[in-house]
Amino acid sequence: MRRCWIVPSLLRVDDVSVSFGAHRALSDVELSAERGHVTGLIGPNGAGKSTLFDVIGGLRRPSSGSVFLDGEDITRLGPAQRAKRGMARTFQGLELFGRLSVRDNLLVAAELRHSGRDAANMVDGVIERVQLGAYVDRLADSLPTGVGRQVEVARALTTKPDLILLDEPAAGQDADETERFAQILRSVAQDGVAVLLVEHDMELVMGVCDEVHVLDLGTIIMSGPPETVRQNTAVLDAYLGTA
Numbered sequence: 001m002r003r004c005w006i007v008p009s010l011l012r013v014d015d016v017s018v019s020f021g022a023h024r025a026l027s028d029v030e031l032s033a034e035r036g037h038v039t040g041l042i043g044p045n046g047a048g049k050s051t052l053f054d055v056i057g058g059l060r061r062p063s064s065g066s067v068f069l070d071g072e073d074i075t076r077l078g079p080a081q082r083a084k085r086g087m088a089r090t091f092q093g094l095e096l097f098g099r100l101s102v103r104d105n106l107l108v109a110a111e112l113r114h115s116g117r118d119a120a121n122m123v124d125g126v127i128e129r130v131q132l133g134a135y136v137d138r139l140a141d142s143l144p145t146g147v148g149r150q151v152e153v154a155r156a157l158t159t160k161p162d163l164i165l166l167d168e169p170a171a172g173q174d175a176d177e178t179e180r181f182a183q184i185l186r187s188v189a190q191d192g193v194a195v196l197l198v199e200h201d202m203e204l205v206m207g208v209c210d211e212v213h214v215l216d217l218g219t220i221i222m223s224g225p226p227e228t229v230r231q232n233t234a235v236l237d238a239y240l241g242t243a
């Protein structure tokens with residue numbers, strides 16, 4: 001008899017709702033992210049993307065619904081416990097230690113999961129991968145915004161995550177930096193990491209994502225491959241402005 005194994009999604013958001021008083025910011029949201037894929041989350045300002053990231057990252061408890069990581073219900077775990085289980089996140093605002101060098105910013109994160117020479121080796125590998133060699137000794141607060149965002153992604157990678165949540169990582173990057181960044185995201189995913197990306201840069205989203213979820217007024221209105229999302233008239237009208 002042939003056995004058929006169903007591999008669970010690395011991340012599964014199940015029927016999540018969040019209310020702020022009378023305001024329902026998320027309604028029955030379903031979403032998943034797979035290892036080896038870049039998954040996009042798009043939607044206009046106020047759609048609920050950051051609220052959903054906060055629920056996934058453990059900064060906000062949902063009013064109802066659950067979050068699963070690798071099959072485990074993590075809804076009640078805080079951010080630190082989720083980090084220990086392999087989740088990393090970047091934020092919309094730069095959260096680097098401004099008076100530390102790029103290398104030391106990465107070392108601080110690497111030492112959370114590795115010690116001594118292993119941490120240093122991990123940092124060297126990530127610096128090479130994210131192509132930050134020219135900046136290693138620069139103080140973080142002297143960096144252009146676009147490079148700072150790349151350092152944030154690099155810092156998240158030094159924890160060797162299984163799932164990485166990226167909140168508008170391309171903001172402040174110029175066209176060349178964004179193109180290079182897209183290649184880095186693809187190579188990270190190819191290593192088996194699940195990448196979940198909130199991003200307003202549609203060219204990047206459509207070029208790099210394997211699937212895209214569209215959030216509008218707290219509800220997922222469409223999920224599918226970028227070419228399908230791109231052709232959906234409602235999405236084109238409302239979010240891409242190209243219909």
Ligand SMILES: Nc1ncnc2c1ncn2[C@@H]1O[C@H](COP(=O)(O)OP(=O)(O)OP(=O)(O)O)[C@@H](O)[C@H]1O
Pocket residue numbers: 020023025043044045046047048049050051052
């Ligand atoms: N702490 C809060 N208290 C009350 N309402 C909130 C709070 N945080 C968010 N909201 C509301 O919830 C809705 C979703 O906001 P959220 O910031 O998640 O949207 P977003 O898609 O991330 O927007 P943007 O693209 O501008 O970052 C908005 O109507 C917002 O005003």
